[in-house]
Amino acid sequence: MAEPLRLGIAGLGTVGAGLVRIVQRHAGLLETRAGRPIAISAVSARNRDKDRGLRLKGYGWEDDPVALARRADVDVLVELIGGTDGPAKAATEAAIAAGKDVVTANKAMLAVHGQALAEAADEAGRVIRFEAAVAGGIPVVKALGEGLAGNEIKRILGVMNGTCNYILTRMEAAELGYDEVFAEASALGYLEADPELDVGGIDAGHKLALLAAIGFGGQVSFGDVQLEGIQRITIEDIHLAADMGYKIKLLGVASRTGRGLEQRMAPCLVPETSPLGQLEGATNMVVLEGDAVGQIVMRGAGAGEGPTASAVIGDIMDIARGNRLPAFGCRASDLVAYKPAHNASPAPYYVRMKLKDQPGALAKVATVLGNAGVSIDRMRQYRHQDPAAPVLIVTHKTSPVALAEALAELPNTGVVIGEPVAIRIEEV
Numbered sequence: 001m002a003e004p005l006r007l008g009i010a011g012l013g014t015v016g017a018g019l020v021r022i023v024q025r026h027a028g029l030l031e032t033r034a035g036r037p038i039a040i041s042a043v044s045a046r047n048r049d050k051d052r053g054l055r056l057k058g059y060g061w062e063d064d065p066v067a068l069a070r071r072a073d074v075d076v077l078v079e080l081i082g083g084t085d086g087p088a089k090a091a092t093e094a095a096i097a098a099g100k101d102v103v104t105a106n107k108a109m110l111a112v113h114g115q116a117l118a119e120a121a122d123e124a125g126r127v128i129r130f131e132a133a134v135a136g137g138i139p140v141v142k143a144l145g146e147g148l149a150g151n152e153i154k155r156i157l158g159v160m161n162g163t164c165n166y167i168l169t170r171m172e173a174a175e176l177g178y179d180e181v182f183a184e185a186s187a188l189g190y191l192e193a194d195p196e197l198d199v200g201g202i203d204a205g206h207k208l209a210l211l212a213a214i215g216f217g218g219q220v221s222f223g224d225v226q227l228e229g230i231q232r233i234t235i236e237d238i239h240l241a242a243d244m245g246y247k248i249k250l251l252g253v254a255s256r257t258g259r260g261l262e263q264r265m266a267p268c269l270v271p272e273t274s275p276l277g278q279l280e281g282a283t284n285m286v287v288l289e290g291d292a293v294g295q296i297v298m299r300g301a302g303a304g305e306g307p308t309a310s311a312v313i314g315d316i317m318d319i320a321r322g323n324r325l326p327a328f329g330c331r332a333s334d335l336v337a338y339k340p341a342h343n344a345s346p347a348p349y350y351v352r353m354k355l356k357d358q359p360g361a362l363a364k365v366a367t368v369l370g371n372a373g374v375s376i377d378r379m380r381q382y383r384h385q386d387p388a389a390p391v392l393i394v395t396h397k398t399s400p401v402a403l404a405e406a407l408a409e410l411p412n413t414g415v416v417i418g419e420p421v422a423i424r425i426e427e428v
């Protein structure tokens with residue numbers, strides 16, 4: 001009989017428990033497909049006495065995930081603890097140093113330490129795989145790193161935080177404000193312990209940085225992702241965007257431009273008829289664009305026990321089959337340290353403002369925009385709400401610098417009430 005691939009699973013929470021269940025439920029199927037059994041040697045979590053609804057009899061137990069990583073009967077450390085540093089990183093480093101492969105779902109750790117960990121794995125002749133770290137059950141790491149390996153990647157786009165998409169689509173469907181839906185999401189347990197990770201775009205930014213590294217052959221640079229959360233999105237913007245044929249999404253976009261590597265995770269308008277525009281609820285979607293393949297759209301569950309464990313077991317199966325891929329699609333030493341593009345590429349913008357109800361107000365606004373080189377594609381004035389008239393402008397493609405210049409000048413017209421709101425429109 002072929003030698004089993006022996007796992008040490010660190011973390012028995014949502015994902016770890018899901019993995020144990022798949023390994024047990026599909027033992028025969030996994031063995032047939034891999035050509036060898038997939039066995040669990042030992043596990044680790046904080047609390048040994050917790051009832052997890054799992055059959056753990058027969059597996060070794062380690063209180064310390066580093067000890068688990070070093071066990072002689074472990075070939076692959078499956079790190080499912082989470083966190084940028086701490087035990088997850090210590091166990092991952094210990095595993096590589098001890099000559100073990102690593103499978104992890106930990107985007108926070110990889111977004112910050114991915115380059116160093118990939119270099120260490122290369123030097124040790126080990127692999128570190130992380131399909132579950134990006135968009136949960138969607139096999140996008142595989143698609144980008146393997147299926148599209150012959151393409152020059154043009155652009156990567158994605159809605160990669162299900163909680164944010166749930167909040168935005170729920171605001172629209174239930175006609176509720178951000179704060180009310182945020183409270184609902186919190187009560188439903190949809191938010192991370194630190195909600196800023198979700199609504200501030202940080203979690204999705206981690207995922208975008210990982211995909212950008214694979215797609216563009218660059219060193220992971222989460223620090224260069226321009227981050228903006230969804231907190232400032234109002235129900236009014238959602239309605240007005242819909243009136244112009246758009247939906248608002250927390251959208252990640254990465255592309256290589258003449259000015260450097262652009263990585264943005266921010267609210268954007270997308271056409272309501274596009275696949276991204278039609279994405280409802282907590283689902284994730286990743287859009288990949290390659291020179292040969294054109295556009296590919298992948299959609300599925302971005303989180304949860306089954307989908308995430310499905311991605312973890314996919315990586316384990318690769319290792320069992322001897323499919324040993326470098327973490328980011330090429331040797332870590334060949335990954336480029338890209339210069340970040342500090343300003344986003346030109347795009348159309350949605351601009352909403354309130355104007356005083358007085359003759360010539362619109363003309364003044366048009367003049368300021370024109371002077372900054374921002375041209376108007378469409379404009380709509382809404383029913384008068386004393387003393388202000390809401391006005392919505394969709395610009396032609398414009399540079400964000402020109403738009404910022406115009407927005408800074410608008411208060412000097414004396415006709416704009418409050419702060420105008422500008423949101424980028426992503427062409428998809």
Ligand SMILES: NC(=O)c1ccc[n+]([C@@H]2O[C@H](COP(=O)([O-])OP(=O)(O)OC[C@H]3O[C@@H](n4cnc5c(N)ncnc54)[C@H](OP(=O)(O)O)[C@@H]3O)[C@@H](O)[C@H]2O)c1
Nearest residue numbers: 011012013014015045046047080081082087105106303304
């Ligand atoms: N949940 C998802 O849908 C999802 C989706 C994609 C990626 N991920 C990623 O998957 C990873 C795990 O997420 P999760 O949701 O499964 O987390 P979780 O439910 O909070 O589980 C974490 C597990 O780690 C264990 N743990 C914590 N500190 C430990 C330590 N010092 N030593 C040993 N074990 C320790 C915990 O032990 P106790 O059980 O004893 O407390 C628990 O079993 C994270 O990196 C997360 O970002 C999760």
